[in-house]
Amino acid sequence: MPTPSDGEVVLAARGVSRRYPLAVPGQALKTTLLHPGQALRAWRTRRRRELWAVRDVSFEVRRGEFFSIVGANGSGKSTLLRLLAGLSKPTRGSVEVRGRVSTLLELGSGFHPQVSGRENVIMNGLLMGRTRREMEALLPAIVEFSGLQEFIDQPMRTYSSGMYVRLGFAIAAFMDPEILLVDEVLAVGDAKFQEKCYEHIAGLQRKGVTMVMVSHDLGAVERFSDRAALMERGRMVAIGPPRKVIGLHLERLAETSPEIRQAIHEGMEADEERVRRMLEEDPEWAAAFAAALERNPAFHERLREQAERERSG
Numbered sequence: 258m259p260t261p262s263d264g265e266v267v268l269a270a271r272g273v274s275r276r277y278p279l280a281v282p283g284q285a286l287k288t289t290l291l292h293p294g295q296a297l298r299a300w301r302t303r304r305r306r307e308l309w310a311v312r313d314v315s316f317e318v319r320r321g322e323f324f325s326i327v328g329a330n331g332s333g334k335s336t337l338l339r340l341l342a343g344l345s346k347p348t349r350g351s352v353e354v355r356g357r358v359s360t361l362l363e364l365g366s367g368f369h370p371q372v373s374g375r376e377n378v379i380m381n382g383l384l385m386g387r388t389r390r391e392m393e394a395l396l397p398a399i400v401e402f403s404g405l406q407e408f409i410d411q412p413m414r415t416y417s418s419g420m421y422v423r424l425g426f427a428i429a430a431f432m433d434p435e436i437l438l439v440d441e442v443l444a445v446g447d448a449k450f451q452e453k454c455y456e457h458i459a460g461l462q463r464k465g466v467t468m469v470m471v472s473h474d475l476g477a478v479e480r481f482s483d484r485a486a487l488m489e490r491g492r493m494v495a496i497g498p499p500r501k502v503i504g505l506h507l508e509r510l511a512e513t514s515p516e517i518r519q520a521i522h523e524g525m526e527a528d529e530e531r532v533r534r535m536l537e538e539d540p541e542w543a544a545a546f547a548a549a550l551e552r553n554p555a556f557h558e559r560l561r562e563q564a565e566r567e568r569s570g
């Protein structure tokens with residue numbers, strides 16, 4: 258059976274970078290008049306006041322592959338996804354895409370709050386190159402999936418954030434995409450709808466749709482991805498098997514925060530069986546995890562006891 262690693266490259270980032278100017282204090286006229294010295298200093302240092310949200314990122318995704326991007330807040334994941342979607346232009350480098358792309362990006366982007374859900378579905382379709390007639394044919398399935406039948410003729414400003422996500426996902430998923438780009442949004446919906454989305458994603462995956470997903474839901478990343486990548490301060494610092502990349506991500510997170518260390522510890526307590534299996538199957542992952550939890554004596558102690566029990570039994 259062909260695997261995604263045999264497929265042709267349908268998405269490629271080549272040396273992609275994106276720079277944003279940072280707000281310069283003293284730009285406002287009032288500030289300039291009241292604090293001319295500060296304004297002058299700000300103007301002199303303006304060249305340094307910029308941020309490379311994405312720096313020199315290169316990777317390829319093959320047809321039918323599920324590629325996930327993880328990383329701490331602000332590491333550049335959403336910016337990268339917007340670049341892949343063509344919604345923002347790289348400052349340097351290039352993005353190549355082959356196929357019909359459908360995107361599910363930040364909450365509410367692409368929706369007009371003053372018009373109804375129904376009109377928004379049609380408008381989104383037109384923006385993606387569909388005709389009104391095609392969209393009208395797709396509408397019943399989209400509305401049904403979203404579960405918003407009663408609200409579909411209300412203006413979207415009356416929708417909750419969960420309702421935005423429902424409609425956004427339903428549109429993206431029913432556009433028959435060849436490549437689907439999904440940002441964090443799924444975390445917003447309720448658990449039942451989330452599961453329905455993941456089931457739908459699994460279905461698209463079986464149909465050979467190529468996916469790129471940005472997510473903090475590491476369980477979903479592990480469950481679906483063929484490969485994952487870790488972003489750190491704009492750079493893609495690792496690409497590889499999801500479990501290894503997640504292990505590295507957790508290790509880095511644990512280094513930066515005692516709270517995260519604690520959360521990882523609690524998560525592992527709740528799911529010991531799975532962790533034990535992973536420790537057995539993948540020594541490299543186990544090493545990454547052990548490093549992450551090094552400063553967590555209770556967990557360390559349990560691992561040691563477990564290893565001893567296994568050795569003696």
Ligand SMILES: Nc1ncnc2c1ncn2[C@@H]1O[C@H](COP(=O)(O)OP(=O)(O)OP(=O)(O)O)[C@@H](O)[C@H]1O
Pocket residue numbers: 277278279308309310328329330331332333334335336337441
């Ligand atoms: N339009 C913009 N103008 C200026 N700076 C921006 C803009 N968009 C993003 N940034 C900055 O670029 C950096 C990367 O942001 P990005 O949203 O891509 O990170 P992220 O990894 O998706 O974070 P999160 O997990 O919190 O969503 C951040 O420091 C952010 O403040």
